[in-house]
Amino acid sequence: MVNPEQPGHGNALSVFPAGTSAPINIQDQAQDLGKAPDTGKFPLVSIITPAYNRASLLDETIQSVLSQDYPKVEYIVFDDGSTDETLSVIKKYEGRLRWETHDNIGETRTVNKGFSLAQGDIIGVVNSDDPLLPGAISTMVARMRAEPDLLVVYPDWQMIDAEGAVIQQIATSDYSYVDMLRWFHCMPGPGALFRRAVVEQLGGRTPKYRYVADFEFWLRAGLLGPFARVPQALATFRTHPGSATTSQRGAAMAEEYAQLVEEICSRPDLPAAVQKIRREAYSSAYYYAGYVCGDNAPAVLKKKYYLLALCYAPSKYLTEHRHRLATLLPPLLGRLYTPLRTFNKLAATLRGHAIRERQRGIVRSK
Numbered sequence: 001m002v003n004p005e006q007p008g009h010g011n012a013l014s015v016f017p018a019g020t021s022a023p024i025n026i027q028d029q030a031q032d033l034g035k036a037p038d039t040g041k042f043p044l045v046s047i048i049t050p051a052y053n054r055a056s057l058l059d060e061t062i063q064s065v066l067s068q069d070y071p072k073v074e075y076i077v078f079d080d081g082s083t084d085e086t087l088s089v090i091k092k093y094e095g096r097l098r099w100e101t102h103d104n105i106g107e108t109r110t111v112n113k114g115f116s117l118a119q120g121d122i123i124g125v126v127n128s129d130d131p132l133l134p135g136a137i138s139t140m141v142a143r144m145r146a147e148p149d150l151l152v153v154y155p156d157w158q159m160i161d162a163e164g165a166v167i168q169q170i171a172t173s174d175y176s177y178v179d180m181l182r183w184f185h186c187m188p189g190p191g192a193l194f195r196r197a198v199v200e201q202l203g204g205r206t207p208k209y210r211y212v213a214d215f216e217f218w219l220r221a222g223l224l225g226p227f228a229r230v231p232q233a234l235a236t237f238r239t240h241p242g243s244a245t246t247s248q249r250g251a252a253m254a255e256e257y258a259q260l261v262e263e264i265c266s267r268p269d270l271p272a273a274v275q276k277i278r279r280e281a282y283s284s285a286y287y288y289a290g291y292v293c294g295d296n297a298p299a300v301l302k303k304k305y306y307l308l309a310l311c312y313a314p315s316k317y318l319t320e321h322r323h324r325l326a327t328l329l330p331p332l333l334g335r336l337y338t339p340l341r342t343f344n345k346l347a348a349t350l351r352g353h354a355i356r357e358r359q360r361g362i363v364r365s366k
Contacts, residue, residue: 043145045137045193046074046120050110051128055085057238060164062093064131070138074098074120080110086128108213112204124193125214129238132191133158136234140193143230151198152218152227154188155234162240170237175227182277184261184284186215188227191235198224211253212260219264223271251297254289254305261285283313287324290331302331 047065051058065075075097079087081104090099098117102110111125122141126132140153154175159168173179173187180187198221205213221227264270265278290305306328310317317325 042070042072043122043141044072044074044120045070045122045124045141046076046114046118047137048111048114048118048123048125049075049077049128050080050107050114050125051077051082051086051090052080052104052107053082053084053086054128055082055089057129057162058086058089059092061126061128061131062089062097064133065126066093066096067134068132068137069135070141073137074118076100076114076117078102078110078114080104080107106207106210108205108207108209111213112207115199115204118196121196122193123196123199124191126235127190129240130190130236131164133234133236136191137193139232139234140191140230143228144193144195147228149226150195150228151225152188152192152194152221153230154192154227155190155230155232157190157235157237158233160236160238162238164238167239169233171231172229174229177222177227178273178277180222181219181264181274182280182284184257184281184288186218187229188218189235190237192218194221209256209260212256216260216263219260223267223269250292250294251301253292254297254301257285257289257292258305279312280316283309283311283316283321286312287321287328291327299331306332 049058049061049065054061062075062077065073077090077093077097077099079090079099079101081102087101090097090101093099100113102113105113114125115123122144124137124140136155140155143153144150154172156172157170158166159170161167170189172189173185175187179185201224202217202220205217207213209216218227261282265281270278286305287309290302290309293302293305309324309328310332313321317328
């Protein structure tokens with residue numbers, strides 16, 4: 001979940017009908033998907049970049065892809081109906097990449113259009129403001145060639161600011177479908193690559209989702225076969241005032257979190273291990289729904305999501321998810337939160353004092 005698509009109109013382009021996906025047989029498909037055809041020593045890699053009003057940042061991203069040391073890259077860049085100079089930036093690279101422009105249809109449908117045009121055995125989506133780091137494609141492809149059963153590989157990455165300065169080094173989690181769902185955390189992030197057979201089986205991203213289409217794609221793909229983390233920073237995620245995570249939070253994004261967890265957890269083909277953690281998945285999804293509501297959403301909406309988060313897995317908020325309480329409790333308790341927090345701090349201080357006094361008494365008795 002990186003960049004939400006912009007509002008679309010006109011003829012929606014999609015690999016499959018809105019809101020649907022190809023049927024998945026998770027028991028029979030995984031092995032075949034893992035053995036995607038490999039053309040020669042270097043399989044063709046297709047990189048897709050959708051761009052909407054990114055003239056100031058797109059040039060850096062395009063150069064980061066074209067300067068990769070991997071010898072067989074098909075680069076497809078789309079101008080999604082921009083009103084700035086995005087198209088002019090793209091045209092500077094005429095002959096070095098494939099580009100198209102169309103009326104604004106949104107990121108999800110633009111990415112699906114790229115899937116339908118891509119010729120590579122391996123595919124990746126690089127957002128217009130998130131440049132790759134040197135050696136990204138060659139390193140990721142080497143991992144996929146070494147382990148032919150892998151369907152998806154994803155790297156660690158760097159969070160950067162508008163000027164490209166590194167804010168934070170992000171070490172992603174080692175892959176576990178159960179953890180990805182129960183934490184409701186999208187493990188594949190910037191720089192992820194996947195085999196062509198995955199998109200052929202799934203049909204692409206689901207167009208009804210505007211904000212969580214990438215996460216929904218990974219959750220469906222995870223039912224087909226194994227992913228793997230490459231523990232090396234090979235990509236970036238840029239945070240700036242115009243980025244999706246900064247500017248597009250709100251009730252609509254929160255509603256998509258709620259819709260997505262319901263859609264995934266109600267699937268009849270979920271493995272037994274996944275079925276056991278559905279309540280945790282609901283809890284995490286509602287927690288993040290409340291979080292992304294932002295300050296402009298009605299207070300009652302944020303409270304609703306946070307209350308649902310607590311109700312679905314209350315014990316987890318005393319153990320594994322205890323760190324979430326600092327975010328969750330203030331909206332739920334309102335004006336009661338500050339005195340309760342003060343009381344808890346005082347109680348903790350008194351408990352610590354009592355423990356120290358007991359320890360001194362034990363020492364003296366000896």
